[in-house]
Amino acid sequence: MNSTITNNSSSIKNEKNEENKEINHISKSLHFSEEVDINIFAYSVEDGYNYKAYVDGFNQYSRKNNLDIKVELNLMTKIILHIPQTWDELIETSKEIIEKEKALNNTDLVGYNSFIIRSKNKNFSKEIELNVLAYTVDDGIAVKTYIDGFNQYAKDNNIDINAVLNIMTGKKFIESFDNHYFMIESLLKKKNNKYDIYFYDITYIKNYSPYLLDLKDLIPKEHLSMFDENILSQMCYYEDELPSTICLSTLYSNKVLLDKYNKRIPKTWDELIETSKEIIEKEKKLNNTGLVGYNGFMYDADFGLCSIYEFIYSCRESYNAPFPELTSETTVNALKLLKKVKTEV
Structure with missing residues (x-):
C-alpha cells in the first residue's frame, strides 16, 4: 500500500514538472505588455504591393525583436486597366471617369494635377546640414541669433541648408573656457569632420587659423567695407584671416x-x-x-x-x-x- 502511494506521488510530481517546464517555455516566448497598434492609410492604383512589403517587413522585425508593435495597413485601391499614352487620351479618359464618378456623388476628382504650383515653392534637392559648435558662459543668445537668422534666410530663399547649433556652457568660466579651447584645437588637428563651423574667441585666432578655410573669394568686398577699417586692421586680422565676431568689453557703473x-x-x-x-x-x-x-x-x-x-x-x-x-x-x-x-x- 505504501509503495503504491509513493509511486502515484512520484507520477504526480513528474506531471507537475512537465507542466511547469511548458509554462516556462511559453512565458519566455511571450511579452505580456500591451501591444501597440499603428494604423496606416495608403492609396494605390495597383494592388499596393510596395506598401504591403514595408508593413510586412516591419511586423516581421517587430515579432523577432519582441517590440510589441503591430502595423495595420488600410489600403485603398483602384485598378486602372489602361494608362493613357497621349495627352488627348488622358483628356478623354479623365472626362469619362469624372462624369461617371459625379453620378456617384464623387465630385472631388481632378483629371490632371501638374504639380507645377507646389514645385515652384519647393526645392527637392537633399537638404545640407551644417553642424556648428560654440562656447558660451550665458544662454548663447548672440550665437543663436546668427544661426536662427541664417536658417530663416535659407528657408526664405529655398537654399536647402540647415545649420544645427551645438552649445557648450560652463559655470566655472576659466576651466570651461580652457577646456573648450583645447577641445576645438584637438578636433582641428585631427581633421575631425564632426563640426563644419566653429565660433571661437578671437584670443585664439593665431592657434586656429592654420586649420580654417580661406573665404576671400566668397565674401564680397562691399560686405567688408561696412566695418570700421581701423578696428579690422588693428584688432582682428592674423595673416589676413578674419574672425567671425569681434569681442568687445564694456565698463559698467553702479x-x-x-x-x-x-x-x-x-x-x-x-x-x-x-x-x-x-x-x-x-x-x-x-x-x-x-x-x-x-x-x-x-x-x-x-x-x-x-x-x-x-x-x-x-x-x-x-x-x-x-x-x-x-x-x-x-x-x-x-x-x-x-x-x-x-x-x-
Missing part, C-alpha cells in the same frame, strides 16, 4: 550708488579711483563691506591678458592713436596706473 552719492559716471581712470574710494568708505559706515571699486576681469589665464591689453589701449595718447608699443613709455605709464587702481581701489 548707477544706483552713483545717484545715491550724487556722482556722475567716471570719464577717466583718476576720476574712477576718486569716486570709488569715496563711495566705498561711505558704504563701509553702513556695514556694506563687500563693494569692489573696479573689477578689471584680470585673472591668471591667457584670456585674462585681454583685459590688460584693453587697459593699455585706453591709455593711448589720443582717441585715434594706434595701440601703443609694449616697450613704449605709454605702456609703462598705463601699467603704473593699473597698479594704482589695484592698490587704492
Whole structure:
C-alpha cells in the first residue's frame, strides 16, 4: 500500500514538472505588455504591393525583436486597366471617369494635377546640414541669433541648408573656457569632420587659423567695407584671416550708488579711483563691506591678458592713436596706473 502511494506521488510530481517546464517555455516566448497598434492609410492604383512589403517587413522585425508593435495597413485601391499614352487620351479618359464618378456623388476628382504650383515653392534637392559648435558662459543668445537668422534666410530663399547649433556652457568660466579651447584645437588637428563651423574667441585666432578655410573669394568686398577699417586692421586680422565676431568689453557703473552719492559716471581712470574710494568708505559706515571699486576681469589665464591689453589701449595718447608699443613709455605709464587702481581701489 505504501509503495503504491509513493509511486502515484512520484507520477504526480513528474506531471507537475512537465507542466511547469511548458509554462516556462511559453512565458519566455511571450511579452505580456500591451501591444501597440499603428494604423496606416495608403492609396494605390495597383494592388499596393510596395506598401504591403514595408508593413510586412516591419511586423516581421517587430515579432523577432519582441517590440510589441503591430502595423495595420488600410489600403485603398483602384485598378486602372489602361494608362493613357497621349495627352488627348488622358483628356478623354479623365472626362469619362469624372462624369461617371459625379453620378456617384464623387465630385472631388481632378483629371490632371501638374504639380507645377507646389514645385515652384519647393526645392527637392537633399537638404545640407551644417553642424556648428560654440562656447558660451550665458544662454548663447548672440550665437543663436546668427544661426536662427541664417536658417530663416535659407528657408526664405529655398537654399536647402540647415545649420544645427551645438552649445557648450560652463559655470566655472576659466576651466570651461580652457577646456573648450583645447577641445576645438584637438578636433582641428585631427581633421575631425564632426563640426563644419566653429565660433571661437578671437584670443585664439593665431592657434586656429592654420586649420580654417580661406573665404576671400566668397565674401564680397562691399560686405567688408561696412566695418570700421581701423578696428579690422588693428584688432582682428592674423595673416589676413578674419574672425567671425569681434569681442568687445564694456565698463559698467553702479548707477544706483552713483545717484545715491550724487556722482556722475567716471570719464577717466583718476576720476574712477576718486569716486570709488569715496563711495566705498561711505558704504563701509553702513556695514556694506563687500563693494569692489573696479573689477578689471584680470585673472591668471591667457584670456585674462585681454583685459590688460584693453587697459593699455585706453591709455593711448589720443582717441585715434594706434595701440601703443609694449616697450613704449605709454605702456609703462598705463601699467603704473593699473597698479594704482589695484592698490587704492
